[in-house]
Amino acid sequence: MNKLFSFIKKRYLIIVPILLLIFVAQIERYSELTSSGTFGAALRLSIPICLAGVGAIYSERCGIVNIGLEGMMVMGTWFGAWAGWFYGPWYGLLAGLLGGALFGLIHAIGTITFQVDHIVSGVAINILAAGVARFLSVVAYADVPAGGATQSPRVDERIDKISIPYLSGGKINQSETADVFRSLEELDLFLISDLFGLLGGLTRNISYFSILAVLLVPISFWILWSTNFGLQLRSVGEYPVGSESVGVNVYLMKYIGVTISGAFAGLAGAYLVIESAGIYREGQTGGRGFIGLAAMIFGNWKPLGTFLGSSLFGYADSLQLRSEESVHGLLIIIVSVLFIVGIRSMINKNLRTGLISLIFSGLFLFWFLNSSTIPNEFVFFTPHITTLIVLSFASQRLRMPKFIGRAYKKGELT
Amino acid sequence: MSFALKVINISKSFPGVLANDKINIEIPSGTIHAIVGENGAGKSTLMKIIYGMISPDSGKISVSEKEKKFSSPKDAIKAGIGMVHQHFMLADNLTVLENVILGIENATLRNINKKKFKNEILEISDKYGMPLNPNTTIDELGVGEKQRVEIIKVLYRGAKILILDEPTAVLVPQEVNELFENLNNLKNQGVTIIFISHKLDEVIEIADGISVMRGGKHVGTVDAKTVSKSELAEMMIGKSLPKIPKRTSLPTNEICLEVSSLSGEKLDSKEPFKDINFILNKGEILGIAGVEGNGQRELTESILGIYPLSQGTITVDGINIDNMATRQRRSLGINFIPEDRQTQGLVMDNSLIENAMLGRQNKDMYKTKFKSVNFKNSRKFSNKIIDQYDVRTPNSSTLALALSGGNQQKFVVGRELEDNPSLLVASQPTRGIDIGAQSLIWEELREARDAGLGVLLISADLEELLGLSDRLLVMYEGKIVKELLPEDATPELLGAYMTGLK
Numbered sequence: 041m042n043k044l045f046s047f048i049k050k051r052y053l054i055i056v057p058i059l060l061l062i063f064v065a066q067i068e069r070y071s072e073l074t075s076s077g078t079f080g081a082a083l084r085l086s087i088p089i090c091l092a093g094v095g096a097i098y099s100e101r102c103g104i105v106n107i108g109l110e111g112m113m114v115m116g117t118w119f120g121a122w123a124g125w126f127y128g129p130w131y132g133l134l135a136g137l138l139g140g141a142l143f144g145l146i147h148a149i150g151t152i153t154f155q156v157d158h159i160v161s162g163v164a165i166n167i168l169a170a171g172v173a174r175f176l177s178v179v180a181y182a183d184v185p186a187g188g189a190t191q192s193p194r195v196d197e198r199i200d201k202i203s204i205p206y207l208s209g210g211k212i213n214q215s216e217t218a219d220v221f222r223s224l225e226e227l228d229l230f231l232i233s234d235l236f237g238l239l240g241g242l243t244r245n246i247s248y249f250s251i252l253a254v255l256l257v258p259i260s261f262w263i264l265w266s267t268n269f270g271l272q273l274r275s276v277g278e279y280p281v282g283s284e285s286v287g288v289n290v291y292l293m294k295y296i297g298v299t300i301s302g303a304f305a306g307l308a309g310a311y312l313v314i315e316s317a318g319i320y321r322e323g324q325t326g327g328r329g330f331i332g333l334a335a336m337i338f339g340n341w342k343p344l345g346t347f348l349g350s351s352l353f354g355y356a357d358s359l360q361l362r363s364e365e366s367v368h369g370l371l372i373i374i375v376s377v378l379f380i381v382g383i384r385s386m387i388n389k390n391l392r393t394g395l396i397s398l399i400f401s402g403l404f405l406f407w408f409l410n411s412s413t414i415p416n417e418f419v420f421f422t423p424h425i426t427t428l429i430v431l432s433f434a435s436q437r438l439r440m441p442k443f444i445g446r447a448y449k450k451g452e453l454t
Numbered sequence: 455m456s457f458a459l460k461v462i463n464i465s466k467s468f469p470g471v472l473a474n475d476k477i478n479i480e481i482p483s484g485t486i487h488a489i490v491g492e493n494g495a496g497k498s499t500l501m502k503i504i505y506g507m508i509s510p511d512s513g514k515i516s517v518s519e520k521e522k523k524f525s526s527p528k529d530a531i532k533a534g535i536g537m538v539h540q541h542f543m544l545a546d547n548l549t550v551l552e553n554v555i556l557g558i559e560n561a562t563l564r565n566i567n568k569k570k571f572k573n574e575i576l577e578i579s580d581k582y583g584m585p586l587n588p589n590t591t592i593d594e595l596g597v598g599e600k601q602r603v604e605i606i607k608v609l610y611r612g613a614k615i616l617i618l619d620e621p622t623a624v625l626v627p628q629e630v631n632e633l634f635e636n637l638n639n640l641k642n643q644g645v646t647i648i649f650i651s652h653k654l655d656e657v658i659e660i661a662d663g664i665s666v667m668r669g670g671k672h673v674g675t676v677d678a679k680t681v682s683k684s685e686l687a688e689m690m691i692g693k694s695l696p697k698i699p700k701r702t703s704l705p706t707n708e709i710c711l712e713v714s715s716l717s718g719e720k721l722d723s724k725e726p727f728k729d730i731n732f733i734l735n736k737g738e739i740l741g742i743a744g745v746e747g748n749g750q751r752e753l754t755e756s757i758l759g760i761y762p763l764s765q766g767t768i769t770v771d772g773i774n775i776d777n778m779a780t781r782q783r784r785s786l787g788i789n790f791i792p793e794d795r796q797t798q799g800l801v802m803d804n805s806l807i808e809n810a811m812l813g814r815q816n817k818d819m820y821k822t823k824f825k826s827v828n829f830k831n832s833r834k835f836s837n838k839i840i841d842q843y844d845v846r847t848p849n850s851s852t853l854a855l856a857l858s859g860g861n862q863q864k865f866v867v868g869r870e871l872e873d874n875p876s877l878l879v880a881s882q883p884t885r886g887i888d889i890g891a892q893s894l895i896w897e898e899l900r901e902a903r904d905a906g907l908g909v910l911l912i913s914a915d916l917e918e919l920l921g922l923s924d925r926l927l928v929m930y931e932g933k934i935v936k937e938l939l940p941e942d943a944t945p946e947l948l949g950a951y952m953t954g955l956k
Contacts, residue, residue, distance in 0.1 A: 269561040271552055275545045282543030286557030286607075287528040293561070442546055 056380060057373045062234050070369035074234040076225055078358050079241025084315060086354025087253045088113075088308040092332025093339065093346040094260050095304020099144075100341060101264060102297030103277035103443045105158035108147045108165030110329030112302045115139035116309020118173045121320030122180060124195035129314045132195060133249060136310025137303045143169060144302015148295045155447040174322065192320035199314060201247045208244040249315055253307070261343040273297050277441035280448045291450060305329060334427055340438050356423035364419050371408040374429065375401050457519065458483035458615050458646035459504070464513030466499055473499040474510070475670045481663070483518070486637060486647040488657040488678070490690055491667035493860070493888040497650050500667070501617055505537045506530035517615070536613030538604045540620045544592045551575060551588035554607045578609055583639050598629035605636070609645075616640065617648045622656055626745055627916070627949035634660050652690075652889075654683045666690050691889060705738035705924055709772070710908030711757070711877050716766030718752045718932075725764070726752035727932040734877070739899070739909040741923030741940075743916065745952050749932035750912045751793060754879050757910070758790050759783050771876055784813055787876030791867055791883050793912070795859070799866040802855040806847065809854050810836035810869055839868035844894060860891035867895050871902050878902070881912045896922060916945045930954050
């Protein structure tokens with residue numbers, strides 16, 4: 041019991057908003073806040089961001105800032121769609137991965153071998169990728185009726201989806217089974233139906249691609265924190281001179297790290313095409329590469345944190361897609377978080393932050409009480425605003441790799 | 455007698471310099487052998503050759519009587535040679551364990567057997583009496599502990615020959631004693647230690663044999679038991695050691711700088727310094743001793759108006775400067791020798807002419823009739839510094855980065871002393887420079903003091919503090935814990951106050 045109490049005390053900033061969320065979801069018009077449909081969509085929307093973010097960890101942990109994620113993701117979408125249309129979805133996945141990795145390699149050559157400033161190289165990658173994608177489309181889809189300069193033909197096949205038998209209505213030998221999670225969700229009990237909404241959303245109709253993507257989170261954690269490869273990769277981003285002095289191949293580690301991050305971004309792009317849209321469209325990535333970077337920062341350069349960060353974004357995104365009404369309910373959560381932060385800052389004698397937080401909390405409360413909907417423009421913007429707010433509160437306890445963003449010349453051992 | 459390491463006829467030249475000229479040194483196994491010499495004498499080059507970081511132009515190295523050829527540090531490590539660098543080769547965000555085992559196994563995707571490594575590390579740390587906790591991250595450790603990790607790291611790789619590059623430069627006297635104890639321990643267990651230093655007292659205390667280098671040549675090897683400090687010094691610099699003579703004039707009673715109840719704004723939720731009070735008179739050097747990171751840097755910067763204060767007042771020559779911006783303070787004549795000449799003292803990519811007016815560029819003498827920059831006066835000023843401070847440079851148009859560290863520092867000191875300062879804040883004025891430049895700077899500081907300047911001196915070099923200061927303050931964890939006169943202080947006593955033992 042004591043343990044539980046101290047856990048709550050330590051995590052109140054997360055627990056209180058979640059409890060509030062459940063309370064608010066009891067009201068009929070906000071019920072979409074915790075429905076299984078919302079959670080399912082949230083998972084699908086957060087995976088591309090999560091992949092990009094986890095990929096970025098590989099790059100940033102070896103000391104290279106990868107702002108070119110967006111461009112690498114664009115390559116993933118293009119190659120994913122092209123190979124997906126030509127050969128089938130699994131080939132699309134592979135081609136997207138390779139396309140992203142190729143651009144990751146270009147970033148690596150620029151920043152490591154030629155010591156270009158990481159931001160400059162990353163921006164160049166983004167511009168280059170947009171141009172290359174357009175060029176390739178013009179060449180590849182010239183004679184294809186359904187394709188064109190800005191879009192590909194449809195990827196007809198999809199990667200198979202599964203549900204868990206008996207729990208979320210999966211099939212055994214072609215025959216339907218019970219869907220326990222759904223029945224429990226429909227009971228409309230406080231906490232129970234919300235919980236099973238979450239479980240159902242995460243286990244019903246999940247494609248193998250999604251499973252692979254989610255598995256990459258713990259796998260990446262294991263690679264980076266439990267293997268020699270990971271140790272060497274992380275050391276290079278902290279103090280490459282020291283790594284070199286004990287025989288670590290610094291350049292190789294950096295090359296591998298950046299290329300892997302490109303491959304992850306490419307995979308994210310392929311996911312957008314194969315799982316979400318079924319088609320490549322210009323501008324399809326819509327800044328998800330950058331948001332992936334933000335999710336990584338939110339996750340303190342660690343895979344699990346990055347996953348949580350991207351889930352948050354995916355959740356907000358799915359809410360605005362599914363139910364504009366429910367977004368209004370989010371206001372009360374913003375009010376409460378700001379209120380808690382404000383009070384905490386006041387106690388810590390950080391008067392300015394505290395006062396600003398409390399004032400904004402009041403303003404949001406006023407807005408919540410005096411309106412029933414949120415203007416459309418804001419609804420569309422919810423995920424970005426959420427990311428912004430969360431990031432600004434999270435940024436205080438972050439610890440980034442020490443040597444990040446700096447050029448390293450071999451043999452500068454002094 | 456068996457020799458752990460023989461260096462035979464090693465030569466190495468870099469463009470323009472002969473860094474090592476036919477060096478022959480033999481080091482008996484199981485001894486502590488010191489290599490001494492001024493900066494630029496070729497010690498570091500020789501060590502880098504022995505450790506395989508650079509390859510020699512000619513000559514041979516033999517380890518345990520077997521000839522070896524190293525093309526990278528990896529080969530040297532395999533041959534049983536390990537090096538503890540002056541700048542620690544440790545990744546801050548990794549644990550002790552991770553740092554020690556880094557690079558031992560290839561970069562594969564196999565699970566690291568942390569338990570096994572942990573036991574092995576603890577075994578070594580027990581055997582040599584160097585306690586440490588494998589699971590703490592490096593940034594939680596102090597300097598002495600970091601050094602211990604470095605030594606363990608090298609031992610773990612099976613080193614039988616240990617090269618320590620200026621290991622005492624970053625330590626306070628107590629930590630030095632502890633290090634020496636550890637080294638003697640290692641020696642008794644059969645490890646051969648090569649100890650690079652330019653501090654002669656230490657070398658005589660710890661070493662068995664001492665090899666002296668000067669100008670890239672091996673001048674000779676002597677027995678540490680019979681040699682005297684002045685003999686060593688003569689071998690090392692070719693003349694006798696510069697001494698800090700005692701002063702002849704006395705401080706005045708005129709107040710130059712007064713700070714009262716000064717506290718800095720919080721940094722990482724901690725005040726870097728707190729409730730500082732002192733008075734500095736004209737014609738006085740007030741030394742501040744302290745282990746780095748105990749608030750000295752923030753204190754000096756707050757006097758210059760760079761670091762923000764949370765409370766307290768500063769008066770210079772009776773004028774309250776609390777609300778003045780840095781530029782106004784500098785135009786009052788508060789001059790500053792920053793601790794890092796390359797990032798704070800000079801603009802490395804600019805010429806000496808431009809650097810000469812840095813910090814005083816708003817003075818009328820650097821403006822022409824049309825308010826553009828008057829380079830003529832700046833050139834005159836930089837030439838004056840170059841002449842008077844023996845700055846070795848082709849001319850004043852040379853870029854700052856082309857100068858050696860000692861000459862850069864002499865230029866900075868000259869600039870800050872030669873335009874009639876009313877107060878000088880000198881932070882580490884002789885860090886990392888050779889003896890020649892050091893004695894020149896000491897001499898100039900003393901002359902300026904005798905002429906009536908108030909100098910606030912912050913230094914990590916206790917000898918410098920004891921020799922130059924008229925009064926000493928010791929800072930520990932942001933507070934002044936002791937005021938004492940240099941006559942009453944010894945390095946050991948200062949060290950005790952600096953580490954909070956007293």
